[in-house]
Amino acid sequence: MRTELTDTTSSKVNRALLDARRAIGSPTMGLVLTLVIATDEENAYDAVRAASEASREHPCRIIAVIKRTSRGPLKLRQTRLDAELRVGSDAGSGEIVVLRLHGALTAQAGSVVLPLLVPDAPVVAWWPADAPDDPARDPLGALAQRRITDAEAAADPVGVLDGRAGVYAPGDTDLAWTRLTPWRSLLAAALDQKPLPVTAGAVESEADNPSAELLARWLENRLGVPVERITTDGPVITRVRLETTGGEIQVDRPNGSLATLVLPGSPDRKVALKIRSKAELVAEELRRLDADEVYASALRRRPARAALSA
Structure with a gap:
């Protein structure tokens, strides 16, 4: 079941989710966590699809946050929240909420997402691309116990690893590590x-x-x-x-x-x-929510290196 809301609020999204669950005959939730995806329109489809596949192993509420930017002074841009809800067969084994933030609301992503988190359940944040320099201090990252980035999507992947070594916080991880x-x-x-x-x-x-x-x-x-x-x-x-x-x-x-x-x-x-696949990698990361000290040790080791060619 799909529901679209235009120029809405977080409270209206919550009520629409409850109405959608009742409509399909499932008013109660069996969700084990909230997966927040911070992405853009270009990467949203693939990221939500991968998360939906991963939710078959970890039933969760997937919240995709897409910041829509437009030209012109910020004060002249329309501030609006649009939402797309997917429940039932359209959402794998959980629920999918796609939020599009417009105007000044793009700077308030944490406040928009907070009321939509599954109560008393862990939160995982994932940036498929364009991750912040310090994920733990990002407004969405601050809500999460586990923060997933992907250095492979960066323009300078190894340089990104060096930068993240300096700001590592327990709960940080990267799909470049999961692939190993x-x-x-x-x-x-x-x-x-x-x-x-x-x-x-x-x-x-x-x-x-x-x-x-x-x-x-x-x-x-x-x-x-x-x-x-x-x-x-x-x-x-x-x-x-x-x-x-x-x-x-x-x-x-x-x-x-x-x-x-x-x-x-x-x-x-x-x-x-x-x-x-990306879905397999995300599913693996959702299996653990504690700090990965082995990853932290590997990340922080920065020896002098000289690349050779074969």
Whole structure:
């Protein structure tokens, strides 16, 4: 069920949500959190779709906040709130509220969203693109226990990571880090199978890939060895090599879906290591709401680095 409201208020949106739930025969809520998406018109469709897919695992109220800007002096622009509500089959396993803020209201996003949060439930804020420099101090980020950014969408992904290291607050995370979960699990399992001292490492990826940079920082932080960054044609991360006293451990993924795991003294074997969708990444992040100290440690490690070419 879809409902559109023009020139409305947060209280009217809340009443419309209740009316919509009653109309489909579900006046009670089974929502576990509120996911606030701060986005623009260009990225709104894909972000809401990904969040809707993720809500099948985590039933939630999705609030997409779109700030509409227009030309001319701010005092002459019309201040207005428009809303689109989706409940039932149109909203996955939760509810979707798309808010479009016009005029002076764009500076009051936190006040607009606050009355619409699911009562007594955690809040997660997500910026699919154009994230603030300090997410925890952003009006929407201040409402959230978990704040998700995506350095991959920035013009200078590695520079953005360096900036966020200086303003990190518990609850901050980035999808560039989430993309590494299969890599980190596989490398940890490989070192468990071959517990050999590691003397050096290398991460090969396309240029300026933030996930590759975080992976290199994580390896340096955990293993205490230098890790080279080597630029390839991609896609994304293509290979990780760890030099050990007994030979080289290698994970080679040339095509973005299937990898080859090479261990000293063992036959090579194929492992699934696909590039996951945005919905899968968001669903993973919604599984935990506590501070990710491992991410914080990797983010804050900023060694001198020199990119090589392969």
